[in-house]
Amino acid sequence: MVQARIDFLEKGHFEPLANAVIATAQRFSGKQPLVLDVGAGTGYYLNALQEQVSVSAAVALDISKYALRRSARLLPDALCLVCDVWRPLPVAGESVDLLLNIFAPRNVPEFARVCRDEGVALVVTPLPHHLREIAEPAGLLDIRPGKDIEVAASMADFFDVVDNVRVEFTMALSPVDVSNVATMGPAGHHNLPGDVDPLPHSADTTAAFSVQVFRRRPRTRD
Numbered sequence: 001m002v003q004a005r006i007d008f009l010e011k012g013h014f015e016p017l018a019n020a021v022i023a024t025a026q027r028f029s030g031k032q033p034l035v036l037d038v039g040a041g042t043g044y045y046l047n048a049l050q051e052q053v054s055v056s057a058a059v060a061l062d063i064s065k066y067a068l069r070r071s072a073r074l075l076p077d078a079l080c081l082v083c084d085v086w087r088p089l090p091v092a093g094e095s096v097d098l099l100l101n102i103f104a105p106r107n108v109p110e111f112a113r114v115c116r117d118e119g120v121a122l123v124v125t126p127l128p129h130h131l132r133e134i135a136e137p138a139g140l141l142d143i144r145p146g147k148d149i150e151v152a153a154s155m156a157d158f159f160d161v162v163d164n165v166r167v168e169f170t171m172a173l174s175p176v177d178v179s180n181v182a183t184m185g186p187a188g189h190h191n192l193p194g195d196v197d198p199l200p201h202s203a204d205t206t207a208a209f210s211v212q213v214f215r216r217r218p219r220t221r222d
């Protein structure tokens, strides 16, 4: 799964999404943010962000040591920590200016604890028609409609929604790309290598995401 993700992302297929993440981060976070990427995987988005935005510190968290090894190579200045998002995050309270959560699990109470007042959480989820052209032949799992709304509802105790941008583009995928994209995501747990029959021809494939921005509501202090 990790190598498939590296191979797919290195070909630049998700670059428009990375650009949207960077533009959104520049719009909503202050200067020199402390950035925490929860479920950073191979570090692709944190690296793209760091190339454009001067950060005071960057921290990548992931449960996969294999993915984080790649992050650590890509991001020599970042702190890369193996941890389970469902346990207390190894990050001080009220320290994070910009939290990234891209196709990864969300522990909202912990996000709320680590984000400073007015800090920003940027959450990316796929839309139902993401990869629709190859979903069936590649054996991908369905993406529930309204997932972005569910995310917003789950954040509502601590965060206000300040933006929800839809990012859509078409990717020209080779059969190898199709195989990689099918094994790198959640469907990869179901599609073991060899299970996916690569499409015989290149496929023009839709990429469709919701990029939601949440602002940490200031804590009430007595």
Ligand SMILES: C[S@@+](CC[C@H](N)C(=O)[O-])C[C@H]1O[C@@H](n2cnc3c(N)ncnc32)[C@H](O)[C@@H]1O
Residues within 6 Å of the ligand: 005, 038, 039, 040, 041, 042, 043, 044, 045, 061, 062, 063, 064, 067, 083, 084, 085, 086, 101, 102, 103, 104, 105, 184, 185, 186
């Ligand atoms: C679909 S990948 C996305 C990775 C990265 N954000 C990207 O888009 O390239 C989901 C990531 O969440 C991580 N993950 C899954 N469960 C986790 C958990 N309980 N704690 C921390 N990370 C987890 C996986 O290891 C994986 O790297």
